[in-house]
Every structure is written in C-alpha cells, then in structure tokens.
Amino acid sequence: LTPIEQYGSLGNRLRNRLTESHGKRRSATLADVAAFAGVSASTASRALNGRGELSEATRAAVIEAARQLGFQPSPLARSLRTRTTFTVGFVVPDVASPFYAAALKGAQRELEAVGYRVMLMDAELSVEGEVDALRTLLNHQVDGLLLATAGIAPTTFDEIVASTGTPCVFFDSILPGASVGAVALENDLGTRLLVEHLLDHGHERIAFLAGSQAETSGSERLVAFHAAARERGVEIPPELVRICSWEHESGRHETDALLKLRHPPTGLVSSSVELALGAMAACREHGVGLPDDLALVTFDDAYFGAFLEPPLTAIAYEPTEVGRQAAVLLVEAMQSREPEEREVRIPVTLVTRRSCGCGAA
Amino acid sequence: LTPIEQYGSLGNRLRNRLTESHGKRRSATLADVAAFAGVSASTASRALNGRGELSEATRAAVIEAARQLGFQPSPLARSLRTRTTFTVGFVVPDVASPFYAAALKGAQRELEAVGYRVMLMDAELSVEGEVDALRTLLNHQVDGLLLATAGIAPTTFDEIVASTGTPCVFFDSILPGASVGAVALENDLGTRLLVEHLLDHGHERIAFLAGSQAETSGSERLVAFHAAARERGVEIPPELVRICSWEHESGRHETDALLKLRHPPTGLVSSSVELALGAMAACREHGVGLPDDLALVTFDDAYFGAFLEPPLTAIAYEPTEVGRQAAVLLVEAMQSREPEEREVRIPVTLVTRRSCGCGAA
DNA sequence: TTGTAAGCGTTATCAC
C-alpha cells in the first residue's frame, strides 16, 4: 500500500474541504499535502524542496500528493521564514517614458525567467519620490534593487539602502562606487559619432542641447561633446552649449535662443529625441529649413524617426537591453556572496537619415 | 515614571542590538517596540493600529518607542496573518508599448496614493503568458488584478481568477460580464469622428485598417466603422476593410494591398498610430502623396504626431487616465463587500492636422 | 485597559 492509497479516504476528505463553500476555494497548504501523503509537514517540505535525504518512495508520494491537491507553496510564508522574497524593486523617474518602459520590459523578462517578481515604483521625477520608493521597497524586503536615479545624494543612498546590504544596480544613471553594478549606454561613443558626423559634413559652428546634468546620460554626453570637438580642433563658443531639462518644451526654448543668436549655429547635436523634437518645433517657427539651414542629429533613434520631416539622423541602441543587463548583474549579485562591482555599457550605433544633410539634393 | 524612562536601560540594550554587527542592521520588530515601551506585543499592535481601547498614556508610549526604534511593521508578517497584501497585480500584453506604459503609470500613481503596491507582469503578447502571469499573481495573494487581456477565454478566466474571488478590473480590452469593472476608450465615438471627418472632406471610398479583432479596441472600432459609414449612407466594399495585427509592418502590408487595388481608396482610417505609420511607409513606396492622393486619419494621437510628414489628424485621449480609472474601480471593489460591476469610458477628441486634407493648399 | 495564546504557512534544528 502506498501512502496515498493508504490515506485515500483522508485524501478525499481533504480534497472536499479544499473545494468546499462558495467557490472561493482556499488553496492546499503544506500540512494538507503532508496529511494526504501520510507524512509530517517537515518531510513534505524536504520532499518538495529536494533537501535532505529521504526514501524515493515517500518523496514520490509527497510529490504526487502535491500534484493531486494542486499545491502551491505560499510565497508569503516562505519569505517570512527564509528572509528572501524573490522580489526585486524597480525604480525609475517616469515609467511612461519610452526608454524606461523598454528598460522595464527587458528587466522584467530576465528576472521572470530566473524566478523573480518585480515590484514597480515610479519616483515621479523627484529625488524625494525616489527615496520614498526605496524605503517602501526595502521595507518589503526586496532581494535587490534596480534603480535609475534622478540624482540621489550618495550619503542618502548609503543611509537608506547601502546600510541594509541589499544589492542595488544602477542603470541609465550611475552613482559611482555606490553599488554592486551599473549599466549605461555608450554615451561617449554616441556623442562622438554625432559630433564627428556633423564635422564631416563640414560644419564648425555646432551647438549642443545637453539635457539635465543631474543624470549620467546628461553629464557624460556633455563631456563627450566637448572632448570630440576639442580633438578635432574646433572651438565651441560657450553660448552654443545649452544645459536644460529633458522636456520637449525645453528643447524648443533653447533652440529658439540659439536661432536668435547673432551667429546662429549651422549644426545642432541633441542629447535626446525629445529635445530634438523641440528643436524641430523651434526651427519651424523660425522658418529655418532642416537640414539646409541647420543640420540636426540626435541621441535616441525612436521608432518613428524615419517618418519625421526630415527623417532624423540618430544614435540607435537597444533600450530593453539596458534593463536586461542590469537584471543580469543584479541576479548575479543576489546569488553570490561577495559580488564584484561591475559596469556594463550598451553599444550604440549611428543611423544616418536626412536631417544631417546626408542624401540631400 | 513613563514606561520609556522606566525601561530606559532596556531600551538602550535594544537599540544596541539593532545596530550591532556589520551595519546590516536587522530592523526593529513589534516585540522590540513592546519591550521598549514596557507592554505586551498585542498592546503594542493595538496602539500602533489604533484598534481597541487603551489608555492614552500607553498608546503614546508605544508610539514614541516605535519612533525611537524606527519601527516599520513587516508587510510580510502582516500579510501572512491578515490574508491581505495591499498589492495588486498588473498584467499587460507588452509594457514597452507607450499606451500600456502610460496606463501603468496612471494606475501605479493612483494605487500608490491609497497604499497599494503594484506587481508587474508582462504577458509577452500571448494568452499563455497571461495565464501564467495571473497564476503567479494569485499565488502571491494579490488583493486585486488590473488586466489588459490579449484575449483570455471566459472559461479560463473563471477557472483561474473568478474562482478565487479576487477582484479584477479589465482595461483597454474587456471580457464582458466577467469582472467587477472595466475601463476602455470611447472607441465608438472616436472611430465615428474619424470616418465622418473623412466623409466631410468629400471622400466616399474609405478604407479601414482594423487591427486585431481579439481585443476590444479592435472589434469595437471595426463595428463603429461600419456603423458610421452605414448611417451616412455610404457603401464600403469588403476589400477596403483590412483586419490585421497591430504591428507597424502589418499596416504597411495591408496598405500596400489597398494601393494595388483596381480602385484604390481615397481615404484611409487607421485603428492605431502604429498602423498609420505602416501606412505612411507603404504610401512612400508607392509614391502616393498624403493627403492629396490619400487622406489619412488615425486613432492615437502620439506626441510626435505633429512632426510627421504630413502631420497626422488623430484621435486624442489621456492614456494614463485609463490606468488611473481602472485603479479607482479596483480600489472600490477591494474595499467594499459586494462591489457593483461598473464600466467607464475614457473620452476622446479629434485633433485635425494636415494628413486628412485640412489646411492643405 | 491589558496580557496570554493561538495561528497564518513555511523552513530549520534538533532528536529519535
């Protein structure tokens, strides 16, 4: 007699209990499975988790019992006991932004594949919101953090997250040395490709929409812009580089100012497609033709880039990849004791269209 | 002597214990707070939760103790005990899609405000993925579900979620009668506005890119298209309405077919901006000019719509609003016993630009 | 008004 046959009637009683009442069936518990299989709860646990030595017969019996009862271990109870939740917190300044949404998708897919769930928090573009989000997440005992910071202070970060020992990988925006890992785009290469392309078209008076300097993608691109120009021996007048927020309107405003200059630029490098769209709006208002009056190139190759007028020359990359790689680093960190700190860069390429002057009549 | 003064040295001992070891401080537990305040755990619990009657003195003492120790109740333990997690599951076919990302943001913001966390799952465009996601979420004992289904079967839905009694509100795509609520766009109105605008421009041979009929936004728009045409007494030849998937490429392909017809359409209504972009690609290939050779109007007013060539006439709406409203309905359902089933429609408006022929020379 | 004890569903440390 196998345990299951032996406890058959008990089994039936159990099954009935689980499907009783008005359809709101309470799902089977480990104790139920144990009883059904005729073993103790601890044995059932060991059998299901493959820990410890036990006879093949009982293991099989437990597994079969679990199958029959449709047993699903309670993550809550498990987490309470083991102090690990298999949940990671994901914090971004704005989930609705295409870039972060894509990163989220990449991360979620990777994490899901290795058994982690993602708890999402939107910092609503403020550092304060970010800190709240981190607090909440840590209080929920997430096993790890994926964070695109909007500029958290190092001391705050140490106090809130580093002190808990919860691994955190930064992506897109990096806080140097503070984490177990970081993932960002090849901002330097991308910006250089843009600048050099404009130089190759013969432009010398090149302006730059730099974006916010609170984030890595803003600051690294600005540095790269200056470096690229310097290396090719061109002098960029200070009034041509515009530090500004990431919004569309900001791009419009700054470009407007550029076009009103006594000597307006003949080329414009934009740090993001949002800003580039703003720049296009300003050009339209001023009646300056792209690319003839102003050659425009930008970071971010949006999927609609080819349908704009003119089609945009841009820096392309795989946005999901930054989320995915960040997840990979995080998983490594969560699983190994003493994780090594690593930094990954996601490759970028230049795609040329008409806005830079390529293929123009 | 207040309890705190009385147990001062104990308090110090406790505080020390909590900050011991290598910075990975184990946070204060309810028992710690109770000991610190010199009361039992149950009293501490009551004091902190404002339940039951207790003297103001002890309540204050407990609260002060909690403050001093930086006590944060463990959501895990609480959930295990109370069988409620204050977590809602959010399931979409594709988080990276701008529409779903926006909906997510709206929902997350609303839920966050009333104390719920969101656990995100991406169904990766498949019903199978959706079912997995729902299973996982329910196993985690989410208190509610926000679901943009890719076409789950009613029986499957009943079996998996309805049977658990977990409230679920559908958004974007609706499974009639299966849930406590549903939120969708005014698909009927939006489509009518589009069709009628083209009719007003004098077009009679109007084609339609219908999108996938597995989703509400596809099927409702198709029905509305036919209804709008019929009511104005125009006959639409069957070959002009194209049911297709939502991808860009699909729009290109179908438009290509339309343009190869012996009598190609003079107007085209697209069910989504993705499809419209595909249509624009096809037109470019065929050398047909927009809007002169073909007038194009579409659902979805993307933020770049004004910068396309030609700028797109489109149906605009607040995508975050569908997520937010869905969250509102869900919260109501989670909090009230016997929730009533409700359906909300998010308003849409027509914004005219050049692609329809408006403002053309 | 407050304390004791049971229990939520697991896993881990012991004995046997």
Place this chain on the structure above:
DNA sequence: GTGATAACGCTTACAA
C-alpha cells in the same frame, strides 16, 4: 529517514 518543535513577525480572540 523521519517527526516534533520552534521560529519568522504580526494580529486577534479570549481571559484577566
């Protein structure tokens, strides 16, 4: 090999 038993951190009858 397997089974009691004790946590994990909280809430809630029930007693006092």
